[in-house]
Amino acid sequence: MKVKRIYAVNFRNYKECCLEITSMVNIFYGQNAQGKTNLLEAMFYAAFGMSHRTAQEDDMQRLDTNQLAVGINFEDLHGVNDVKIKRQQLDGKNKKELFLNDVKVRPKEHYGTLNMVMFSPEDLQLIKGEPALRRRFFDMQISQTDKAYYDLLIKYNRILQQRNRLLKDIRDNNASIELLLTWDQEFVLTAARIAVKRMAALQKLKNIAKDIYAALTGELETLTVFYELKANNGELLYPDEAICWEDFYRSKLSERQQVDILRGSTGIGPHRDDLLFKVNDRILKAFGSQGQQRSAALALKLAQLEYVRQEIDEFPVLLLDDVMSELDDQRRCQLLKFIDGKVQTFITVNDKALIPDLSGNAYFRIIEGRIAEG
Numbered sequence: 001m002k003v004k005r006i007y008a009v010n011f012r013n014y015k016e017c018c019l020e021i022t023s024m025v026n027i028f029y030g031q032n033a034q035g036k037t038n039l040l041e042a043m044f045y046a047a048f049g050m051s052h053r054t055a056q057e058d059d060m061q062r063l064d065t066n067q068l069a070v071g072i073n074f075e076d077l078h079g080v081n082d083v084k085i086k087r088q089q090l091d092g093k094n095k096k097e098l099f100l101n102d103v104k105v106r107p108k109e110h111y112g113t114l115n116m117v118m119f120s121p122e123d124l125q126l127i128k129g130e131p132a133l134r135r136r137f138f139d140m141q142i143s144q145t146d147k148a149y150y151d152l153l154i155k156y157n158r159i160l161q162q163r164n165r166l167l168k169d170i171r172d173n174n175a176s177i178e179l180l181l182t183w184d185q186e187f188v189l190t191a192a193r194i195a196v197k198r199m200a201a202l203q204k205l206k207n208i209a210k211d212i213y214a215a216l217t218g219e220l221e222t223l224t225v226f227y228e229l230k231a232n233n234g235e236l237l238y239p240d241e242a243i244c245w246e247d248f249y250r251s252k253l254s255e256r257q258q259v260d261i262l263r264g265s266t267g268i269g270p271h272r273d274d275l276l277f278k279v280n281d282r283i284l285k286a287f288g289s290q291g292q293q294r295s296a297a298l299a300l301k302l303a304q305l306e307y308v309r310q311e312i313d314e315f316p317v318l319l320l321d322d323v324m325s326e327l328d329d330q331r332r333c334q335l336l337k338f339i340d341g342k343v344q345t346f347i348t349v350n351d352k353a354l355i356p357d358l359s360g361n362a363y364f365r366i367i368e369g370r371i372a373e374g
């Protein structure tokens with residue numbers, strides 16, 4: 001999968017830009033606050049319809065403008081395609097439209113058309129950061145190659161919101177508890193389907209990550225990945241492949257019904273689960289060195305690349321946002337060795353000397369939202 005052209009209008013500090021891409025490794029360099037990360041964000045937004053930096057889409061729109069547009073022309077195994085997002089203010093309301101080859105599409109038809117993996121300094125927190133970071137990492141990995149999973153996540157979040165609203169209504173307004181049974185059934189069926197897909201993906205991810213981590217550490221250490229089922233009462237479970245997920249969730253919702261009503265929220269489900277990482281049987285978050293944690297984060301991101309490749313038979317595009325200065329020489333070399341000649345990559349750095357010559361590097365200097373090649 002290769003990007004051929006990037007364009008943006010009124011995105012962050014870019015009034016207008018159109019960049020033709022011909023190289024496998026593309027380096028955006030320049031001083032801080034010039035727009036390097038903004039350019040990668042525009043690419044991410046065009047591919048996924050969301051930012052990797054903010055949930056407030058107004059933040060991405062150039063000041064004193066009423067519209068923005070981003071798009072990417074790319075080539076994959078099936079031909080050349082174009083994804084585009086337009087966002088504008090009409091009658092005081094924001095209207096967002098997504099296009100695939102100039103045809104307006106729904107988010108689920110747009111998502112996963114252009115596969116990308118982003119690696120930023122925040123991802124170095126994958127091991128010791130909040131569970132939401134790991135869930136997002138895992139969900140994005142699966143959703144890119146499984147549109148049914150994307151649909152399930154949307155449906156699950158809608159059910160979860162409705163169930164939580166009803167729990168509060170039962171607690172505060174004595175609403176009928178019988179109404180809860182309908183939402184519980186929908187919750188059980190959807191949560192079970194998500195869990196089945198997550199466990200199948202986990203088996204692939206853990207094997208890929210194990211091999212990559214071993215290579216990063218000279219075969220001296222072993223990385224293992226576990227799935228944690230967490231409840232808000234402190235209960236912690238490690239499921240096996242034989243578990244019947246519908247029975248599990250049905251039983252847990254019944255057990256926790258009164259607790260959920262008192263708290264006004266659903267205390268168990270895919271929205272609370274987590275990934276646990278161990279190196280040589282020691283919990284990495286608690287006992288791993290900073291070097292081990294960074295190696296594991298890098299291994300997981302490279303595993304994400306390989307996972308997508310195995311699912312769709314080609315590598316996704318890789319975005320590396322200011323991580324080169326965060327990695328030591330050994331890990332930087334391992335990363336570059338992995339991508340060289342295989343993965344089209346876009347890298348932001350302050351100093352372009354951090355990136356050795358690979359398969360025909362292209363350099364773009366960014367100054368105040370303007371791009372100069374070379």
